[in-house]
Amino acid sequence: MSDASYRDAIFTTPLDRVASFSFDEQVVACFPDMVRRSIPGYGQILGMLGVLAERHLRHGGHVYDLGCSLGAVGLALAARLPPEAFTLTGIDLSPAMVERARATLASECPEHRIIIEQGDIRTIDYRPASLIVLNFTLQFLDPADRDALLGRLYSVLEPGGVLILSEKIVAEDEAENAWLVERYHDFKRANGYSDLEISQKRTALENVLRPDSLATHHARLAGLGFERVTTWFQYLNFASMIAFKARPGGHPHDA
Numbered sequence: 001m002s003d004a005s006y007r008d009a010i011f012t013t014p015l016d017r018v019a020s021f022s023f024d025e026q027v028v029a030c031f032p033d034m035v036r037r038s039i040p041g042y043g044q045i046l047g048m049l050g051v052l053a054e055r056h057l058r059h060g061g062h063v064y065d066l067g068c069s070l071g072a073v074g075l076a077l078a079a080r081l082p083p084e085a086f087t088l089t090g091i092d093l094s095p096a097m098v099e100r101a102r103a104t105l106a107s108e109c110p111e112h113r114i115i116i117e118q119g120d121i122r123t124i125d126y127r128p129a130s131l132i133v134l135n136f137t138l139q140f141l142d143p144a145d146r147d148a149l150l151g152r153l154y155s156v157l158e159p160g161g162v163l164i165l166s167e168k169i170v171a172e173d174e175a176e177n178a179w180l181v182e183r184y185h186d187f188k189r190a191n192g193y194s195d196l197e198i199s200q201k202r203t204a205l206e207n208v209l210r211p212d213s214l215a216t217h218h219a220r221l222a223g224l225g226f227e228r229v230t231t232w233f234q235y236l237n238f239a240s241m242i243a244f245k246a247r248p249g250g251h252p253h254d255a
């Protein structure tokens, strides 16, 4: 298998019919370039995940990376934390992603205890975890499945554990949302995507990537029992939140 990553050219030519976006071989082959040019703050969020884990992950604790794609979250944690600091399970539905993630992690951080499994994060069995990361994954689930999944994740988090949720978001005010979407398209244009690529990708993501508002995310997480929810990052219509599960009787949120 090749480690090469290609430039994202999936939507460069006009298509008679734009098929729904899926995480297939074609997307896997250009995924690092696609996320870097399409997700504002992607690299900054990954860099900060290591810092947040240093602060909030219990030493030796277990981490889930749900919708791990090519394993970028595991790589980011391994870059800051030694092998004894954590074990990590990455889960992804796409066999092509899983195959490539395994190869990358085996060559980049062989000492770290990271395993990648193919599966559906809505139905797998979970074990207790100290840190759970959903880095731009919840947005791809049927909205009707989101509460149940996050409820299960809350129940498997240890007291004092944290959930980090990064998402594309929609602003509740229509004019604000329109401005954010336009500037997001400017961001993509500045990163080399053409108007045709932007509009065909938008069509491909309809009914596939369904963003919630920050208010919906906060209300959902608070309603499930998280003690505190903070939006620690926002760049245009992309944001990352951290949610804390209380430590009964203890001082909350200590490392």
Ligand SMILES: Nc1ncnc2c1ncn2[C@@H]1O[C@H](C[S@+](CC[C@H]([NH3+])C(=O)[O-])CC(=O)[O-])[C@@H](O)[C@H]1O
Pocket: 023, 035, 066, 067, 068, 069, 070, 071, 072, 073, 091, 092, 093, 094, 097, 119, 120, 121, 122, 134, 135, 136, 137, 140, 141
């Ligand atoms: N039900 C599901 N179960 C498991 N995986 C799923 C499911 N639905 C979608 N996926 C997977 O979720 C991932 C979303 S990408 C995450 C980026 C990564 N976190 C990163 O930090 O680079 C985000 C993006 O491409 O915008 C894909 O690999 C899907 O196969």
Ligand SMILES: O=C(O)C(=O)Cc1ccccc1
Pocket: 034, 035, 038, 039, 168, 201, 202, 205, 209
């Ligand atoms: O929301 C978009 O328009 C994107 O392009 C984000 C994105 C990035 C990578 C895969 C799918 C969606």
